[in-house]
Amino acid sequence: MRGVTGWDIGGVNTKAARVAGGRIVASASLPYEIQHAPEHLAAVLAELAARVGSAPADRHAVTITAELSQAFRTKGEGIATVTHAVESAFPGAVIRVLGTDGGFHDPAAARAAPLLVAAANWMATALAVARLEPDAILVDMGTTTTDVIPIAGGAVHALGRTDPDRLASGELVYTGLLRTPVEAIVRELPWRGGLAGVAADGFAIAGDAHLWLGALAPADYTVRAPDGRPAARAFAGERLARTICADGTMLDEAGVTRLAEAIATAQRAQVAGAIRRVAGRWPATRRAVVTGLGESLAAAAARDAGLEPVALRDRWGDASRIAPAAAV
Numbered sequence: 001m002r003g004v005t006g007w008d009i010g011g012v013n014t015k016a017a018r019v020a021g022g023r024i025v026a027s028a029s030l031p032y033e034i035q036h037a038p039e040h041l042a043a044v045l046a047e048l049a050a051r052v053g054s055a056p057a058d059r060h061a062v063t064i065t066a067e068l069s070q071a072f073r074t075k076g077e078g079i080a081t082v083t084h085a086v087e088s089a090f091p092g093a094v095i096r097v098l099g100t101d102g103g104f105h106d107p108a109a110a111r112a113a114p115l116l117v118a119a120a121n122w123m124a125t126a127l128a129v130a131r132l133e134p135d136a137i138l139v140d141m142g143t144t145t146t147d148v149i150p151i152a153g154g155a156v157h158a159l160g161r162t163d164p165d166r167l168a169s170g171e172l173v174y175t176g177l178l179r180t181p182v183e184a185i186v187r188e189l190p191w192r193g194g195l196a197g198v199a200a201d202g203f204a205i206a207g208d209a210h211l212w213l214g215a216l217a218p219a220d221y222t223v224r225a226p227d228g229r230p231a232a233r234a235f236a237g238e239r240l241a242r243t244i245c246a247d248g249t250m251l252d253e254a255g256v257t258r259l260a261e262a263i264a265t266a267q268r269a270q271v272a273g274a275i276r277r278v279a280g281r282w283p284a285t286r287r288a289v290v291t292g293l294g295e296s297l298a299a300a301a302a303r304d305a306g307l308e309p310v311a312l313r314d315r316w317g318d319a320s321r322i323a324p325a326a327a328v
Helices: 038-051 075-089 107-112 121-132 163-169 206-213 233-242 253-279 295-304 313-327
Strands: 004-009 013-020 023-031 059-064 095-098 136-141 146-152 188-191 194-197 287-291 308-311
Touching: 004 038, 004 075, 004 121, 004 313, 013 038, 013 313, 023 038, 023 313, 038 075, 059 075, 059 121, 075 095, 075 107, 095 107, 095 121, 121 136, 121 146, 121 287, 121 313, 136 253, 136 295, 146 253, 188 253, 206 233, 206 253, 233 253, 253 295, 287 295, 287 313, 295 308, 295 313, 308 313
Parallel strands: 004 059, 059 095, 136 287, 287 308
Antiparallel strands: 004 013, 013 023, 136 146, 188 194
């Protein structure tokens, strides 16, 4: 059956979902850092297409965030590289790239107006969610960032369109369940009844705290750990200890747990603050649609902000973890 293969092509993860017969039939994600090998993108796309059962006659709907990778000097360069790779992977296929205007554009048009299509994955999810929940705040917490998007009357009402504008409006929060450095979340952590300053040296990431607490599965720790060691709880604890220049001999399990809980609590508060800020512009809104790898933390933050969380997973199943690919 001919369907549509949706893509969310990022700088460190590439995701695909296939829709056929009016339903999501498959979804998959591959960790792939485009910065190190942009020439391999077409092969990554072909592999993912095979995983989701993409048919030769499928159309391809694309969202792109990889343009921000340090592989590219400008976003235009990134959009050109990605769209050419999609065309190379699926020659002769119908390919459309979603823009922040909510419209689809052919690859040539995307290359001609790169800022229109750059980082539009949030728009895909918001447009799809608006069909399910016409009045809500979308909170999509992924590995790296969190989107906080207002939906009212079945329409998307985001103030920002570019990433800088979205950062300014609070609709983009640069914190995620996995990749965020601990020093970007907290400045101090508990130590011997007081507080110790955090060593800003890349010793640990948010994923270490959530892995230690059981909120992140080892299989979802899809990046290289800061110390190069495995995604195991014991090693995560050692990485967390180093954030205050300690080691595994200086902190017991309870001490590491205090560090992890402080990090998770601060991250939850940051997301809750963004939700309050965005929802404050829409005081009649009562619900938050939560999704992404950090769905549970997003739900807790939504409750903190006074909203009722509704899980997109209940509608889309596992595909909700890569919502933009399914949505587009």
